[in-house]
């Protein structure tokens with residue numbers, strides 16, 4: 001099984017868009033679960049959505065959580081604290097840029113890499129070339 | 135008038151989500167135009183959508199274009215080449231991470247900053263703290 | 269006269285009411301240095317709280333406060349959700365099983381809450397957050413405890429310190445949360461979270477005074 | 479026998495047909511090192527092209543190719559859109575006003591196209607892109623021109639070189655486009671864009687041969 005990915009965003013559309021873009025690169029081999037927006041559909045985060053997404057993406061290889069803004073870290077951390085310790089150990093919260101990190105993480109995860117490798121791949125999102133050509 | 139922002143993404147939902155998130159921070163003071171997906175609504179980019187977004191966000195202070203993936207650079211550059219030279223000079227393509235860059239650019243633009251300052255603010259998106267606490 | 273579970277219920281109801289009345293004000297503060305939702309976030313959260321605690325007249329204070337915490341975490345939707353959520357959860361843990369709080373319990377309850385906010389937000393005093401209202405409040409509370417004043421007076425002093433701490437945020441540069449995206453431009457604006465924190469502490473002082 | 483505007487029209491129609499037939503194949507190649515859309519991108523683009531050029535029997539070759547370029551840019555939706563769009567636009571500029579192409583015109587047309595792809599994609603040979611089919615093709619074309627072979631033979635050699643260039647991409651590591659996200663893992667897979675480039679060059683050789 002491939003490392004799972006959780007996308008936490010303040011916007012439901014943003015989370016779904018990231019999952020759709022990253023999912024294109026992993027050909028359905030990677031579970032990309034989303035937690036976007038609040039429970040009532042406004043802009044914000046929802047611990048219940050994060051918890052559900054963590055459950056959906058949970059697997060023996062681990063899960064990488066990517067976030068849109070710093071304030072989503074707190075809700076993600078609270079959701080992690082609610083997991084039992086073995087599960088919690090298999091989850092990493094990434095500091096990578098959301099979109100770029102998710103695409104690279106999806107590519108890496110679909111290759112069967114470890115959680116650590118997927119997390120490192122996501123961090124390469126900082127260097128994703130966008131016009132500054134190598 | 136504030137510097138305009140154009141969000142180019144392969145996914146329509148992603149582009150709209152980014153605009154919604156960044157727009158929350160600029161309180162309607164900044165035009166954030168989106169170009170997401172292809173003309174027929176599938177995943178990809180559309181030069182016509184980019185051109186329309188550039189027109190919508192065009193203003194004397196300039197426009198910052200943010201992209202999701204490197205392959206969007208080419209379509210953005212072709213759209214720029216179709217502008218007349220004075221307009222083209224007022225547009226910058228950012229290498230910043232899309233979501234983080236757009237939020238910081240929106241904040242900076244709403245403060246009445248110059249295009250150069252808005253572009254620099256977007257680049258600070260790389261350092262947006264997400265759990266690695268300062 | 270100790271603070272009973274009934275007092276706590278009244279405090280929570282008063283907080284909900286005050287936050288509802290200040291919805292537009294808090295949102296206005298948040299629109300200057302944030303995303304213009306702190307009022308609606310807090311109103312939504314405390315509205316859910318009063319529904320949740322409506323039938324909890326018999327519950328002890330710890331149970332009551334933990335319920336508030338989990339409800340806020342689930343419903344606020346902003347950074348203040350995990351922060352106030354953690355604050356009330358920790359306050360609940362510090363008051364487990366109690367149906368009445370003496371001075372020391374009140375101070376311990378607030379101290380636990382403030383430590384929870386610090387841990388959750390990895391923040392400290394002077395970063396232009398709710399902590400700049402809460403830390404002066406707990407310091408005033410400890411000082412009042414040393415001076416052995418009665419509970420209404422202790423809470424009055426805590427609320428007054430929260431208010432001046434809140435005002436002090438105007439001069440501060442934000443280094444945590446969304447307001448930090450503004451950098452130096454955050455100076456000159458009062459922090460919305462510090463304001464809601466003051467409102468909540470004030471609501472307790474007012475509940476006990478009346 | 480020169481290549482006429484009629485030949486070019488037939489080439490474009492044949493390209494559309496071949497790309498349509500190879501839609502699934504190109505997408506399969508793209509699914510290994512990309513996002514599984516190169517087949518549908520090219521099919522959509524060339525489908526729009528044949529609609530656009532349906533009534534252009536009287537148009538000169540430059541006008542025809544420029545129309546192809548703008549149509550592809552507007553309809554392909556992937557990285558290959560601006561790339562093939564630029565290629566055909568530059569090819570059109572190199573053949574402005576012409577209703578027939580001699581050997582030198584054909585070589586100049588392809589050279590302009592390949593330079594366009596290089597400029598648009600900021601790429602060069604060996605980066606596992608369509609250029610790894612196109613650059614060998616234009617080199618073979620220039621060599622054939624020196625050897626003064628006839629146009630069908632020249633195009634046959636160009637197509638053969640495009641094919642072997644395409645095959646060479648299997649051993650390359652991608653450093654441009656989405657496939658570069660795979661790094662070393664892109665080795666072992668044939669580049670979809672190099673494959674469509676070969677199909678298009680082959681279609682011209684076949685059109686002229688028949």
Ligand SMILES: Nc1ncnc2c1ncn2[C@@H]1O[C@H](COP(=O)(O)OP(=O)(O)O)[C@@H](O)[C@H]1O
Nearest residue numbers: 306309346347348389391397398444445460461
């Ligand atoms: N890391 C933190 N530590 C303490 N308080 C914080 C932190 N981040 C944000 N805050 C507080 O939260 C308030 C904003 O709450 P709210 O508007 O509800 O959330 P959001 O910023 O997600 O929209 C700020 O005014 C500040 O007082």
Ligand SMILES: Nc1ncnc2c1ncn2[C@@H]1O[C@H](COP(=O)(O)OP(=O)(O)O)[C@@H](O)[C@H]1O
Nearest residue numbers: 516519556557558599601607608654655670671
């Ligand atoms: N910078 C570039 N220069 C040249 N060719 C490129 C470049 N980037 C991508 N390509 C070509 O484009 C092909 C992919 O096209 P396509 O799948 O239609 O676009 P996308 O990658 O946007 O989905 C690749 O196989 C490669 O040949």
Ligand SMILES: [Mg+2]
Nearest residue numbers: 302303305306
């Ligand atoms: Mg807010």
Ligand SMILES: [Mg+2]
Nearest residue numbers: 044303305346
């Ligand atoms: Mg918010």
Ligand SMILES: [Mg+2]
Nearest residue numbers: 512513515516
């Ligand atoms: Mg593709």
Ligand SMILES: [Mg+2]
Nearest residue numbers: 178513515556
């Ligand atoms: Mg694509």
